[in-house]
Amino acid sequence: MTKHLNLLVGGPSELWPDTLKLNQVTGDWLGIDRGNLYLLNMGITPLVAIGDFDSLTSSEFNLVSQSVKDIRKSIPEKDDTDTQLGLKIAIDEYHADRVDIYGATGGRIDHLLSNLWLVLEPRFKKYVSKIRIIDRQNTINYFLPGEYIIEKEPGKKYLGFVLMTPVENFNIDDAKYTLKNFNGNYPFSFASNEFIKDTVSFSFDQGIVCVIQSKDN
Template sequence: MDQVINILVGGPISEWPDQLTNGEISGDWIAVDKGAIRLLKMGITPKIAVGDFDSTVDSEMQIVKSKIDHIEVFPPEKDFTDTQIGVMTAMKYFPKHQIDIYGATGGRIDHLLANLFLSLEPRFEKVVDKLRIIDQQNTIRFYQPGEYEIIKEADKKYLAFVSLTAVDGLTLPDEKYTLQDFNSSYPISWASNEFSQPTNHFSFKKGIVAVVQSKD
């Protein structure tokens, strides 16, 4: 399994998976903005803290500066979202790692959409297949054209295939609800599918597809 670098951005704590709330996630961390003080309060010292820290009060910032050696401060008026900054930092310092992103859902819908659309940006093309967004109910992975095997997460019942762009040849050969060589010129969410066995497969020839495993 690939090494993992975890990123914590500033979404609501209520959306965190239990493993994060309980401090059970292994691997190093990049903290973005208020993610830094949140990790420190859990006894986790991130390798790097980045952001404009506009949501971190002065007393918290003093703690961040005293505990974290590597801090990169960006101006409040910037061309990147917090999550983009986190992923760019991971690409720079952990180029071979899988990138797991927490705190990227819940709260403002514009932030959620920006985080999903990150997978479409040319600057992130090299890491699309390394990205995961994880929250209390969902794990989202992003795929470029190819043939894939996917493994069911034990606590997740539902499976969705979301074409974020036009797609060609989307095929779901062994899911509960199959699909054969489907083409679409616009995004579609094939929601509420399910695994038919612990390992399933899918393929497509063009586009970007997000695969979501979910639980109620």
């Protein structure tokens, strides 16, 4: 049986997708720092509460402590971010087949970049295809070398291909803008591509590629 876990990070709630605001996201949850408080306020009890909880007042942390059985409190001065700790628990302890991360965009840019680059860490690399970052305007998927067909999400007009690492023989087919046998040795974003039908095909032989389906606000 597929194990689907969601992580809620403490980013701005105004950037959540409507499915999250309406509490329509399926799967169990891990709460990351202030994300635990958001979940509890929606009537969702996370399996694990993770973080240094430096963004919570003492009364807010008491509420989390009384509501969640498994509290993983870390010290603020640590090597891993709270989101890294949450992803590690989702993969190593719960063996999740899919990890969707919400609340990971907006706010501080250093936090945003840290979350976007999680998949580049050697310990997470083999799980790249299991990880998504989702917000109000974007769905971010990551891919290892191979051949893929992706389906257009409802309401998402734009399609971006971001080369996270050097890539070899990168191809985009069936999109508004196609690409053939591209080799690149530094990160680059092929932005503002579009679907011309319900699917787009792409392939590459080396590297990590991030695919973003997005819409205007």
